[in-house]
Amino acid sequence: MQLWNGWKPAVAPAARLDVLRVGLGACLALGLSAWLLQLPLSGTGVGHWALFAPLGATSVLVFAVHTGPLSQPWSCVVGNTVAALWALLVVACWPQSAPAWLLPAVAVGGAIACMQLTRSLHPPGGAVALLLALEAQHGVHHDWSYAFMPIGLLTLLLVLLAMAYHRAWGKHYPLQALPATASAKAQHLPADDLSQADLQALLARFDQDYNLTPQELGQLVRAAEEQAIARRFGSVSCGQVMTARPWTCSPGDGPAALAAQFQQHPIKSLPVVDGSGRLLGVVARGALFDWLWQQQQQDAGARRQQRSWRLWGKKPPAAATVTAAALMQDAPLSVEDSTPVSQLLEALAEHTVPFVAVLRQGQLAGLITRSDIMRILLH
Structure with a gap:
């Protein structure tokens, strides 16, 4: 049963448009190459040029x-x-005493090794070596220039035509790294990026060295990460995970009321809302402590000034006070309650904020903290 499963199709089904695009491209490229070979090239020494069978395999790739x-x-x-050069070398150096049936095997095996050494492994190259070896066995011999013209030149022509054809369809060839889209960046969870060595080790581990490049694997890893995040958090809104009925303060609250809030609740900042529930800003606990420290430093001088005013029989000025409106800052981040949680991950990873305010019709509905995000991840 396991042996039979290995014979099932491993190639994903192609879309109809891709079937048309690929077939039409190969047809046009090989047709144009064959047409160019039919042009009158008298006196150029290329009258013996012709398409060679492995070029069809190259067009597939x-x-x-x-x-x-x-x-x-x-x-x-x-x-x-390189495969053609090796095959021509084997044919030229093959001893008469050696068995002729071994010639194709040596030509193909050595061609594969040469392509690996030059980092140019190309499956049709093995067919090129086999073709030249079989032709030599049937009395058709080529000189060294045949490896460059027509084999190298026609392959180059096919590649250039493929580059132009793919560009016309909006495809990328040769391979290049694609920039991440804005939506993908918004859903990307910043993590320690895998190095090129890590990606190459993964390819070697699963025996995929010749099927994927490290760049392609990196793109697949990022795409899979983004898809997983989108599936896990895409259907969860901020209103579903927020902490409702948060502790707040009014813009007119003084230091004593603010200090009491910070002492009673394990919080580092307080949202400031008006009578209608609209978010005005945020008072940080550190801002209140800084103001209290400055007041303590000014107390000694203030008391001396008050004594001086009393000696002259005048009423001392009232002590300075502060309200939440004076201490507050703008809210760092705010979202609507219908916003997907996935859109917050990048912002929370890049910015150090005490919370994210969740608004509903302009009014403060709740808060989202890192603890809320961690709770979703754990579940």
Whole structure:
């Protein structure tokens, strides 16, 4: 049963538009290449040029699997050329006493090794080496220039046509890192990024070195992370996880009332709301402590001034006081109660804020703290 499961299709079904795009691209590229070979090139020494069968396999890769590392321009052009050079070398140096049936095997095996050494592994390169070895067995011999023209040159032409064709369809070829979209950035959970060595080790662990590049794996990891976050938090709104009925203060509350609030409740800041429940700002506990410290430093001088006023028979001025309106600052972050929690993750990770105010129709409905976020993660 396990052996039979291995024969099931492993390639994902292609969309109809992709089927048309890939087939049309390969048809146009090979057709144009064949047409160029039919042009009158008398006197140029290229009358013996023709399409070679492995070029069809290269077209499959550059049009259907253009994001794979084996389909990139270096692998295509250098891989086919290096494989052809090795095969021509084997044919030229093959001793008469050696068995002829072994020639194709040595040509293909050595071509694979050469492509690996030049970091240009390209599956059609093995077909190039096999083709030249079989032609030599049937009396068709080529000189060294055949590896560059037409094999290298036609492969380069096919790659250039694929680059133009993919660009016309809005695709990226050769492979390049794609910038993250704004929505993806908003949902991304900043974590310790995996290094290139980590990504390469993961590819080697799952035997995917030749199927994905570290850049592609990194993009997949980030996309999977964003999708997981969106699925976990996308349906959860801030109104569902907020702490309702938070402790607040009025803009006219004095230091004693503010100090009593901070002493009674384990909080570091107080939202300031007006009579209609509209959020005006935030009073931090540190701001109140700073004001109290300054008042203590000024007490000694203030008492001396009061004694001087009394000696002259005048009424001393009233002591300075402060209200929540004077101590408050603007609320650092605020969201609507219908906002998905996923949109808060980036902001809470990048900014140190005591809480996020949750508004409903302009009025303060509740607060979201890091503890609320941690509670969601744990559940």
